[in-house]
Amino acid sequence: MSAQTISTALPADMDASEWETRVKLAACYRMVAKLGMDDLIYNHISARVPGHEDQFLINPYGLLFNEITASSLVKIDTEGRKLQETPYEVNLAAFVIHAAIHKTSHDAACVLHTHSDASVAVSGQQDGLLPLSQFAMRFYQRQAFHDYEGVAIDLDEQERLVRDLGPHKVMLMRNHGILTVGRTPGEAFMLLYYFERAAKIQLAMQAACASGVKLVIPPHEVNERAARQFWEQHGDILIAGEREWPALMRQLDREDPSYRQ
Structure with missing residues (x-):
């Protein structure tokens, strides 16, 4: 089935803007899985x-990231109430x-949380x-830091999550993992992608230090300028995802457009 055929299947009871958001969010799940940054049925990405x-879309608890489609996403409100008929539940930690x-960030159109390997490894380092x-x-x-408190299933952790994220x-x-916030699913995904690349490079450089290699860290002024x-x-630098994300969706459409269903 072609991407064009699938993309026209707009449900009768849904407006076009929600369906477009569902398609992009489902694509985000597929891309995280494609690059091996998922964690079986765990982790979560949401889109307002x-x-x-006060409403957002999130993955149905129990599906692998590479199974998620636009129509399977669950719509809930910020109080945890499901707003559609669905056989699926939502991961409690995902809701929290x-x-x-x-609730607290107007710019948080998409929130992404994974346990991607290199990011987890760097999360346990004092300076990140x-x-x-x-x-x-x-x-x-x-980069913000949030100390581990156990599995995020207690509502009182919400206040500290928001406080620690701040403007970042x-x-x-x-x-535990990493959380990225984007104005679009594309931005949230690309921030994860670039952070994971940076974390992998950091771990490789740190491993080389065992043989006596000394790390070179540019001065503050250069880092801040970059x-x-x-x-x-x-x-010609654009917001993360503006150039990359359309290309990644085209790639998905060539390989497996079923995320659009």
């Missing part, structure tokens, strides 16, 4: 329903984490991600 600050961010590569410079002094778009959840270039879109 357009025009509804995502509802907290969607170090400015050891151009990938890492984007996050220089722009990336937060290392200590000894970070500003990324976040303030200097030159």
Whole structure:
């Protein structure tokens, strides 16, 4: 079945903006799985329903990321109530984490949380991600930290999650994983992608130190300049995902457009 055929299947009881968000969110799940950054049926990515600050879409608990489709996503509100008929439940930790961010941040159109290997490894390091590569410079002094409190199933953790995230778009959840916040699923995904690349490079460099190699860390002024270039879109730099995400969706459409169902 072609991507074009699948993409026209707009449910009669749903407006086009919600369906478009569902398609992009389902694509985000598929891309995380494609790059091996998923964790079986665990982890979660959410997207706010357009025009509804208190509603968001999230994965059905029990499906692998590469099984998720636009129509299978579950719509809930920030109080945890399901807003559609569905046989699926929502992971409690997913509700606690995502509802907290969607409630308090207007720009949090998409919230992504994974246990991607390199990000978890870096989350257990005191200084988190170090400015050891151009990938890492984007996050220089722009990463938040949230201390591990156990599985995130207690509502009182929401306040601390929001406090620790602050104005940042990336937060290392200590000894646990990473959380990214985007204005689109594409931005949230690309922030994860670049952070994971940077974390892998950091771990490789740190491993090389066992043989006596010394790390080179650029000075603060250079790191800050590079970070500003990324976040303030200097030159021809765009917001993360604006160029990359359409290309990644085209790739998905060529390989397996079933996420659009």
